[in-house]
Amino acid sequence: EKEKEFLKVFQKETLDLSEIQDTLRQWHQLPLQQHNDNFDSKNENQLQQVNPIPFLTLALYHVCRRPRPPLNVVKYLVQQEGAKVNGLLPKNSWFYTTPLHTVCEYMEDDNDNDDDDDDDQALRDIFQVLLSSSSTSSSDAEELLQTRVTLQEQWNPSSSSSTMDKNDGLLPLHAALIRNQYHYFHLQHNPHEFHDASPSSSTSFFAKNSTRSPRPNFTMIRLLVQACPRTVRQCDGDGNTPFHWACQSNASVEILQYLHDLYPEANHCTNILGRRPLHN
Numbered sequence: 001e002k003e004k005e006f007l008k009v010f011q012k013e014t015l016d017l018s019e020i021q022d023t024l025r026q027w028h029q030l031p032l033q034q035h036n037d038n039f040d041s042k043n044e045n046q047l048q049q050v051n052p053i054p055f056l057t058l059a060l061y062h063v064c065r066r067p068r069p070p071l072n073v074v075k076y077l078v079q080q081e082g083a084k085v086n087g088l089l090p091k092n093s094w095f096y097t098t099p100l101h102t103v104c105e106y107m108e109d110d111n112d113n114d115d116d117d118d119d120d121q122a123l124r125d126i127f128q129v130l131l132s133s134s135s136t137s138s139s140d141a142e143e144l145l146q147t148r149v150t151l152q153e154q155w156n157p158s159s160s161s162s163t164m165d166k167n168d169g170l171l172p173l174h175a176a177l178i179r180n181q182y183h184y185f186h187l188q189h190n191p192h193e194f195h196d197a198s199p200s201s202s203t204s205f206f207a208k209n210s211t212r213s214p215r216p217n218f219t220m221i222r223l224l225v226q227a228c229p230r231t232v233r234q235c236d237g238d239g240n241t242p243f244h245w246a247c248q249s250n251a252s253v254e255i256l257q258y259l260h261d262l263y264p265e266a267n268h269c270t271n272i273l274g275r276r277p278l279h280n
Helices: 002-010 017-028 044-049 055-064 071-080 099-106 117-131 138-144 172-178 182-189 218-227 229-233 242-248 253-262 264-268
Strands: none
Touching: 002 017, 002 055, 017 071, 055 071, 055 099, 071 117, 099 117, 099 172, 117 218, 172 218, 172 229, 172 242, 218 229, 218 253, 229 253, 242 253, 242 264, 253 264
């Protein structure tokens, strides 16, 4: 309950570093058994007392879940507190996510930044902090960008591993292109929901998820691909290439051209539904 109160500080619209530092000092003073970051997954008594989602990972997630995360706060959590950039936590009733996936998904729309050089530099700075985190060396950047997240039924909360490294999950690059369109991925695993109600019905899955996603951020896409070039060729578990998701997500012509030039063969790749990017 105390940690829930502490997390509210990280959910505020405007974040103050001094307030966050004071909150974390109080958190460090909690009895050790109350720290989510120190639980032993093999100790059943601790598992009954402690939520296995680390507090610092949740804190970083809430900071990253905004169009423009403050660099000083991200840097403090990652470099000073050791928050795990690839720490796994629930996104919603379907998916798990990580702070890295979250920053890729929620970074401001290309339409909002007006190609401002200062905004691009701020994004580069945040990205650099995440990739050079205390939990990974710079030489492990490609491995970090290979972190995948997938459907919740494949997650074992008692596992000692903090990330999922399955070939059927979503990479950070996929998240940057999908934005908040995870419901389309969900529907591929639950096709019966296409027929549960007509699209015009208020109970229809489409009616509940019809909000248009923000357009992917071109600077973010380039940073991800430059840091790990092979991801432009990697599919999610349903056979969707990054180019599939770029076409689905109303990406800019610049992003489409960029991805196509790097991997033109994606034009002929089909997903599990037999769809090529053009179908999207």
